[in-house]
Amino acid sequence: MSGWKVIEQKDLLSDTTEIVFSSIPQTFTDLVVLVSGRANPNEANGGVVIQLGFNGSYSDISAKWLAGTGSSVALGTDTTIYVMTSSNDSTGSTFGNTTIYIPSYRSLTAKSTSVEGISENNGVVSRQLLGSGLWNPSTQAAITSLSLRKLDGILTGTSVTLYGIKDGSSGGVTVS
Amino acid sequence: MPTPTHIPLATLTLTSTDTSIDFANIPNTYRDLFVVCRMKNNGSGTVSRWQFNGDTGANYSRMLVSMSGVVEKMANANQNYFEPHYYSDFGNSWGGSLVVNILDYSATDKHKGVLFRNNQVATERGPLMMAGRWANTNAITSIKISINTGAFDVGSTFSLYGIVS
Numbered sequence: 001m002s003g004w005k006v007i008e009q010k011d012l013l014s015d016t017t018e019i020v021f022s023s024i025p026q027t028f029t030d031l032v033v034l035v036s037g038r039a040n041p042n043e044a045n046g047g048v049v050i051q052l053g054f055n056g057s058y059s060d061i062s063a064k065w066l067a068g069t070g071s072s073v074a075l076g077t078d079t080t081i082y083v084m085t086s087s088n089d090s091t092g093s094t095f096g097n098t099t100i101y102i103p104s105y106r107s108l109t110a111k112s113t114s115v116e117g118i119s120e121n122n123g124v125v126s127r128q129l130l131g132s133g134l135w136n137p138s139t140q141a142a143i144t145s146l147s148l149r150k151l152d153g154i155l156t157g158t159s160v161t162l163y164g165i166k167d168g169s170s171g172g173v174t175v176s
Numbered sequence: 177m178p179t180p181t182h183i184p185l186a187t188l189t190l191t192s193t194d195t196s197i198d199f200a201n202i203p204n205t206y207r208d209l210f211v212v213c214r215m216k217n218n219g220s221g222t223v224s225r226w227q228f229n230g231d232t233g234a235n236y237s238r239m240l241v242s243m244s245g246v247v248e249k250m251a252n253a254n255q256n257y258f259e260p261h262y263y264s265d266f267g268n269s270w271g272g273s274l275v276v277n278i279l280d281y282s283a284t285d286k287h288k289g290v291l292f293r294n295n296q297v298a299t300e301r302g303p304l305m306m307a308g309r310w311a312n313t314n315a316i317t318s319i320k321i322s323i324n325t326g327a328f329d330v331g332s333t334f335s336l337y338g339i340v341s
Contacts, residue, residue, distance in 0.1 A: 168184035
């Protein structure tokens with residue numbers, strides 16, 4: 001039996017500027033990252049984005065995103081893959097939630113990411129983000145580490161879990 | 177011991193080009209299905225088309241949001257397939273991925289809801305979120321994924337998982 005396998009979980013007991021998952025096993029097919037996060041600075045819109053990095057780098061990235069605030073829509077193109085968290089001045093004890101899906105992380109081709117996230121803020125404003133990303137270095141490599149970075153600070157209580165999913169066959173299902 | 181969730185059912189990485197991929201003999205023992213695809217064409221073809229149980233009738237409806245240089249939206253009823261692309265086409269390079277949730281696929285008392293997430297970053301392309309409805313109460317036993325023209329290229333991958341209830 002397979003399923004989502006926990007590779008590693010990190011719960012912040014103190015503020016930090018970067019969370020790193022290193023030495024990712026090369027035995028799965030896809031990776032999933034679940035983020036329950038809160039970060040600096042204060043933002044009146046209730047949401048702060050942190051960066052996703054690959055193999056120690058935050059470069060060679062293309063990204064597109066759609067976002068909603070509850071009263072308006074925004075979109076953008078960037079060289080950073082954004083991960084949504086709640087801001088430091090969001091309602092107390094609230095953390096934004098983001099899911100990041102990375103298929104075929106061991107392939108020697110560009111790596112695609114699927115990102116959905118929301119900040120949490122009781123009333124006023126919160127943000128929802130739908131993102132696509134591509135890590136496409138000149139020398140392709142399997143993903144061996146993932147990192148999340150916010151130079152203003154990722155706050156205590158943030159929890160990040162890395163899962164691996166393995167493909168395969170069972171149950172008599174055929175594919176052709 | 178926690179209950180496993182995404183159970184791998186079948187996977188295919190193309191070693192030669194192909195115009196369609198067929199998952200068949202899907203058992204009715206799971207709650208939902210989950211499909212992950214990485215696709216590119218071999219020179220032409222830009223969108224995938226999804227059909228269930230060999231149904232080619234006008235039984236597929238969709239509603240989506242995506243982006244070009246502006247926010248895009250679309251709603252279509254009574255189509256002959258799901259097409260989870262609108263300003264989110266793929267090309268002949270590894271530029272994106274498609275993640276699909278098929279909810280309550282084994283139920284026999286409801287139409288089937290499907291959530292598509294297409295991820296593209298090329299010029300005039302972007303993320304797409306699409307909700308679809310297959311107007312049929314039969315359990316899903318097969319999924320056909322085809323390309324509009326040309327063929328899926330070598331290396332394209334298609335993986336199916338069952339989600340345990």
